């Protein structure tokens with residue numbers, strides 16, 4: 418990938434309506450379930466990001482026909498639960514932890530061997546969290562000391578287990594449920610804290626019997642998935658950058674239409690409101706079985722908070738931009754219970770701490786969080802370490818910095834939000 422750097426300059430108030438792209442989690446899952454279903458599923462609002470395109474390409478390598486009638490649309494010609502075809506080619510998940518971990522579960526029950534690989538960042542992310550419980554189900558997956566590539570051995574007989582997750586992770590839960598489709602008996606997953614339940618909701622929508630409630634999910638194997646159309650809501654995690662941006666830039670007012678408001682995703686909304694943000698939800702409705710609404714955010718003076726730990730899993734990808742909100746707020750913000758941030762696309766606690774310090778912000782790292790003293794943000798140079806959410810977060814910081822913020826290594830923004838630059842500049846950012 419060619420290196421891309423950005424400069425974010427302070428500017429004026431932000432205004433307008435920003436239509437953020439489709440939800441990444443829902444887009445990955447709609448491809449996977451569509452592929453394993455009997456019949457043809459149409460996906461609308463699909464995220465045209467590198468992560469989700471990588472998942473589509475993997476499924477195509479496994480013999481699934483996926484058409485693209487228009488930007489943001491996919492038609493998946495399902496091959497049925499046992500219709501995937503093995504390949505000796507490597508299956509490249511790119512930068513996507515979600516893609517690799519869910520596919521590991523899905524492939525564990527196939528008759529053929531597969532090899533899942535990823536980019537430099539994904540190749541450093543822990544995979545035992547999925548391969549260990551999958552092994553308990555009878556799967557055989559080889560790792561490189563717990564890291565990718567993953568070699569998934571086919572032809573294993575899987576059996577259901579009851580598994581309590583050691584860390585709250587929707588990816589691990591989903592991997593086990595997808596393997597459970599191929600297992601004898603019952604697969605049950607119990608979570609220490611409830612996580613996003615898209616896999617459960619979508620399995621039900623595709624006609625698979627599943628029993629789930631916040632914090633637990635249970636299914637039996639060997640039913641069938643029936644094709645269904647999926648309307649993907651706009652991604653709350655992408656909306657998050659604009660929620661913080663409009664909150665911290667005086668005079669701003671932004672509307673974000675049709676954003677997914679699954680309660681397991683909206684932790685940042687609660688955190689920002691605790692900090693004094695002015696965010697309203699309008700036109701709350703249901704779309705494709707998911708709550709969606711238009712978000713209206715206006716500038717408001719923010720103050721620091723002790724973040725309630727219960728919110729952590731509900732805002733797991735929003736911490737980089739929460740740290741920026743905290744840096745721009747009055748007083749101290751304390752985050753704990755978020756050690757998972759250290760095993761994302763980068764170590765997000767360390768990367769944010771280095772970047773904020775470079776901009777003159779007082780931030781102290783803890784193993785599972787940080788303490789941030791809000792106040793003035795200066796100009797300077799930071800490195801996003803190829804982490805899309807870090808790059809976009811510092812673009813937001815640049816709006817209120819006293820000088821220019823240079824952000825290195827931003828190409829990976831295309832994994833989750835390819836048109837970020839255009840949409841950001843369209844509402845008043847000065848990002849180039």
Ligand SMILES: O=C(O)C1=C[C@@H](OP(=O)(O)O)[C@@H](O)[C@H](O)C1
Nearest residue numbers: 442515585586587588589733734
């Ligand atoms: O299941 C999913 O779609 C996701 C789950 C979360 O990861 P973990 O399961 O590792 O917390 C999140 O960080 C990721 O962006 C998407």
Ligand SMILES: C=C(OP(=O)(O)O)C(=O)O
Nearest residue numbers: 512513514515516734761
């Ligand atoms: C952690 C993320 O994604 P993934 O785990 O799929 O790479 C993210 O998008 O912030």
